[in-house]
Amino acid sequence: MPEFLRLTAPDPALKTLFEHFQPQVVGEVVPLEAALRRVTAEAVVARQPLPAFTRSSVDGYALRAADTYGASDSQPAFLKVVGEAPMGANTGFDLRPGEAALIHTGGMLPAAADAVVMVEYTQPVGSGEVEVLRAAAAGENVLQMGEDVQPGQEVIPAGRRIRPAEIGGLAALGVVQVKVARQPRVGILSSGDELVPPEAETQPGQVRDSNSYSLSALVEQAGGVAVRYGILPDLAAPLQATAERALAECDVVVFTAGSSASVRDLTAEVIARLGKPGVLVHGVSVRPGKPTILAVCNGKAVIGLPGNPVSALVIAGLFLRPVIEGALGLPAGGPRPSVAARLTVNVASQAGREDYVAVRLAAGPGGYQAEPIFSKSNLIFSLARADGLVRVPLAATGLEAGEIVSVELIQS
């Protein structure tokens, strides 16, 4: 088992991969309605101010602040109401000293008005006048033109995953076409003489290919497009031919192979022949997931995943997801969604190995409790039953019952 002579810790393994793999973001334009979860390929710069005009933030009277100085309940200021600021249009009149205009939230201030007094602090009196019971400061209850955004300002940087708030901001600015990163294509090769497609009835000894489906889902989740190359036999020639086709057609290639040593060696040999520099890391100090291969071939990332279904997903989360995020131009190391929880039992580990322990979360009076799901062989439903993963750091020999741990949520 030559691959296990030298295990690489996960952080240096990822670093080594990215030393040889420099993702190039390719932009494409999509309509705003299709931009959620896509990643900006370039910064979005405002062409106009937001708000586009000076607006009231309350219902009340637009006025000149100076006309209200000293006003109070006992000594109100009397102003002449000269009209109403219409919604969606310029008022068409200026305020002269001593004048006020009725205005609604969001309405455009008449020229020469510099403040709004809330309707609660006014009292209409007869003959088109209003009593103002409070002094207003200049700018009070007013949203200045450009207060949110100035023309020419960068409002969304490149490499930002678009959320509902960005969609709203883009709509407000009139940006209905967005330049986003093209979704990287991830070719998935499944090999194993024992594998049959999920729709097949199994014969004794046969196993349905589940990894290429769970990995396709993970690729989709990360923002890539999965391309499945089907189930291949454990033979060098067809595997090599399909791998070359996948490398030509995709941005990233992933092998999910059988888990026996001979098959792992076969995958490594196929990757080594795919292109330079080839295999960079063979074996990582992660449990589950030791038999992992990280490679770069002709500038493209190539990953050999362990055959065990839980290992495959854990390792894909550690290495494939950052590759996809890199190809989308996302910055590395953003916060991973998690919750703090109290561990219910001791978890043993080995120093020098990073362990990922599947846990269920239970809400309790003192916050969440994290209960490890122990499964001797990392069976797929042990992961499907889990809410998250707890990392036992490389240097730790375990975690103790009662410790507060960060549970990275396994997301849909």
Add this chain to the structure above:
Amino acid sequence: MPEFLRLTAPDPALKTLFEHFQPQVVGEVVPLEAALRRVTAEAVVARQPLPAFTRSSVDGYALRAADTYGASDSQPAFLKVVGEAPMGANTGFDLRPGEAALIHTGGMLPAAADAVVMVEYTQPVGSGEVEVLRAAAAGENVLQMGEDVQPGQEVIPAGRRIRPAEIGGLAALGVVQVKVARQPRVGILSSGDELVPPEAETQPGQVRDSNSYSLSALVEQAGGVAVRYGILPDLAAPLQATAERALAECDVVVFTAGSSASVRDLTAEVIARLGKPGVLVHGVSVRPGKPTILAVCNGKAVIGLPGNPVSALVIAGLFLRPVIEGALGLPAGGPRPSVAARLTVNVASQAGREDYVAVRLAAGPGGYQAEPIFSKSNLIFSLARADGLVRVPLAATGLEAGEIVSVELIQS
């Protein structure tokens, strides 16, 4: 402003809404490839065991454990190698006492074999024999048939959002058609005389309708389907007619109206006429988001959102998302993705009001720091610049600089 006479706290407000709104999950069948992020409409029950046969979890020799009792480096057991267990098929032979078969990880154990010794603890000798240098216990390095899943076992409950691990588990079981909850249709009505579509150039006083786009994105994110009914004038008759159509065609109806008091009153009147019991909550003790309307009309949830774009998204997260999740059959109160962070400055609030403060996260040596984004009027790009929201609880008068707070991540 009748709506603000009695503000309801957010938790009782949501509870009141769900007392009158009992979502009915409607199932539909989708192929496994389209099942990611969908929610199971019924429990998935295994029709067969997983693993489907007794397998080896290592590379080595399948044997009868009893044949190795007492074996050691100095006193190996000698076993006759009678063949190799093929991948993907039954071996076709039984092991007799004193016999062993070469086996690979994932291979099916020959009948009568009950353990596997790792290849590292064996030594081939000539004449088709192998030395076993260690005693094996029955069941060692063996995955028993049904160890992950037994036939008839519920493997995924109803109301579970499907993640990559569930996709893998379903594929392993041969479930290629999944019964999931139909996505609720959420009708979005935008009203305001000042509103124009995002693609329009604005005239003075006009504002682009951004809320119906940001809300559509939030609906999509939560698992619903957004149906936009366009921009309507602030007039009762057309608003009522469109609202009735939306209520008939959709499962949930959302108003995003102008924010002036008159328009808020108009929305409340339209909702009151839509159906029974009508408006349940008018005004919530949340900032931003006070002018919120929660209603149920003819069994369907109807929500009047504040016009302010940040308020609209915060309130939609508090009330619309749970409604969509309820309609999908998801259990209430699951963990919301968050990270713990240290607040950089004091945040003031009022007792009796739940505040949501947008923050940026910065990674530091001692973990994340949460820096509030103060914006006097909750402008949309103040939210677009944020990584998450910090909740200031109802009873608190603020949060202090240096406190560790839970930052709910604003997700894409």
